[in-house]
Amino acid sequence: MDLSIFDEWESEVRGYVRSFPVVFDTAHGSFLVDQDGTEYIDFFSGASALNYGHNNPNFKPALIDYLEKGGIIHGLDMATTAKAEFIGAFTELVLKPRGLRYKLQFTGPTGANATEAAMKLARLATGRTNVVAFTHGYHGLSLGSLAATAAQHYRHAGSVPLTNVTFAPYDGYYGAGIDTLALLAKQLDDPSSGLDLPAAFIVECIQGEGGVNAASGEWLRGLADLARRYSIPLIVDDIQAGVGRSGDFFSFEDSGITPDLVVLSKSLSGYGLPMSLVLINPDLDVWSPGAHTGTFRGNNLAFVGATAALKTYWADGAFPAEIKRKGELVRSRLAAIAEQHPGELDVRGRGMFFGLASLGDPSFGAKVSQEAFHHGVIIETAGARDEVVKFLPALTIDDETLLRGLDIVEAAVAAALATV
Numbered sequence: 551m552d553l554s555i556f557d558e559w560e561s562e563v564r565g566y567v568r569s570f571p572v573v574f575d576t577a578h579g580s581f582l583v584d585q586d587g588t589e590y591i592d593f594f595s596g597a598s599a600l601n602y603g604h605n606n607p608n609f610k611p612a613l614i615d616y617l618e619k620g621g622i623i624h625g626l627d628m629a630t631t632a633k634a635e636f637i638g639a640f641t642e643l644v645l646k647p648r649g650l651r652y653k654l655q656f657t658g659p660t661g662a663n664a665t666e667a668a669m670k671l672a673r674l675a676t677g678r679t680n681v682v683a684f685t686h687g688y689h690g691l692s693l694g695s696l697a698a699t700a701a702q703h704y705r706h707a708g709s710v711p712l713t714n715v716t717f718a719p720y721d722g723y724y725g726a727g728i729d730t731l732a733l734l735a736k737q738l739d740d741p742s743s744g745l746d747l748p749a750a751f752i753v754e755c756i757q758g759e760g761g762v763n764a765a766s767g768e769w770l771r772g773l774a775d776l777a778r779r780y781s782i783p784l785i786v787d788d789i790q791a792g793v794g795r796s797g798d799f800f801s802f803e804d805s806g807i808t809p810d811l812v813v814l815s816k817s818l819s820g821y822g823l824p825m826s827l828v829l830i831n832p833d834l835d836v837w838s839p840g841a842h843t844g845t846f847r848g849n850n851l852a853f854v855g856a857t858a859a860l861k862t863y864w865a866d867g868a869f870p871a872e873i874k875r876k877g878e879l880v881r882s883r884l885a886a887i888a889e890q891h892p893g894e895l896d897v898r899g900r901g902m903f904f905g906l907a908s909l910g911d912p913s914f915g916a917k918v919s920q921e922a923f924h925h926g927v928i929i930e931t932a933g934a935r936d937e938v939v940k941f942l943p944a945l946t947i948d949d950e951t952l953l954r955g956l957d958i959v960e961a962a963v964a965a966a967l968a969t970v
């Protein structure tokens with residue numbers, strides 16, 4: 551397939567095209583189709599931006615109707631009917647049934663801009679500077695969010711000192727049985743630990759880029775408890791793990807905690823359109839008008855898609871139950887694969903968000919991804935050394951496609967392990 555126009559004109563920064571070197575043309579549900587008509591099963595889903603699959607037919611008519619009627623597409627942050635409908639659906643279908651009360655901040659469309667806003671607001675509200683982030687965390691690549699992103703590969707590209715963030719060990723970082731929160735609690739309690747009282751904790755309940763590490767409910771409750779004891783706002787970055795990926799709308803629901811700030815993006819708009827949102831405990835909403843602004847905070851087509859997605863999938867408990875059922879299918883299959891290779895593989899994650907990690911071979915992720923791609927499955931890698939294969943099928947995938955994709959990945963795993 552001819553990729554010369556990309557090689558000649560697109561910056562060296564391009565990434566995924568190197569792993570999946572074909573030219574894609576159309577997409578439907580859990581399938582991507584290249585310009586030769588070859589179909590690929592999508593187990594990557596735009597890094598969880600396509601939880602409802604590609605071009606979901608339940609939302610498409612609403613988007614087409616909106617375009618046909620001449621609905622406002624770009625509205626800065628002015629009031630529009632599309633935004634009002636989204637706010638109505640989000641508060642009625644997501645916040646109120648969960649007993650949550652947040653103010654909504656629409657930020658610039660990237661996840662990075664939203665985590666940036668959440669950290670800025672926590673600093674503004676507390677008058678403190680230091681944010682505690684966690685090992686293997688990923689919060690975006692603009693300088694403020696990059697400072698809270700752990701991976702050296704990205705930090706190096708920042709080219710300036712990344713300041714005002716301290717990293718603490720995530721759940722399980724030192725292995726089973728070591729209570730990483732006890733270390734943090736001790737530091738917070740000790741006036742000479744060198745840890746400045748944080749303006750916020752920022753955490754992913756399931757770390758995506760970091761290797762699909764799922765924090766336990768106990769650990770998350772412990773973190774929320776520390777936050778409360780020291781009046782430290784707790785930010786949950788639900789950009790990758792949110793919007794159903796964990797099995798519930800929010801990844802923190804299972805643990806019973808209520809964060810002070812929640813960051814959503816990726817699948818929020820339903821159709822893959824750019825949209826980000828920060829949920830703010832009203833007591834922390836100390837912004838003055840326009841203090842965190844941006845041109846593209848009113849992507850009204852994204853609001854229309856998001857409203858349709860909420861009404862289609864989140865009006866009752868059927869969808870989350872279905873995600874958990876299919877997630878269990880994936881988990882048990884991965885566990886069976888790991889059992890075939892004792893001591894070599896580890897299965898991580900929950901909901902419909904899983905990782906298969908090699909315990910010894912850092913090239914495992916890339917090998918499996920390449921092998922799977924050659925047999926028609928798009929799947930990506932994660933982890934500190936890319937040693938994890940990350941499973942992010944659409945939450946709407948049918949069982950037959952899911953099982954077919956898993957068969958292909960299972961064969962790719964066997965091939966990758968045979969080459970160690």
Ligand code: PLP
Binds near residue numbers: 660663759791
């Ligand atoms: N936070 C998390 C947990 C993410 O997974 C990502 C992206 O993968 C981001 C933040 C950054 O989002 P974006 O790439 O839209 O800036």
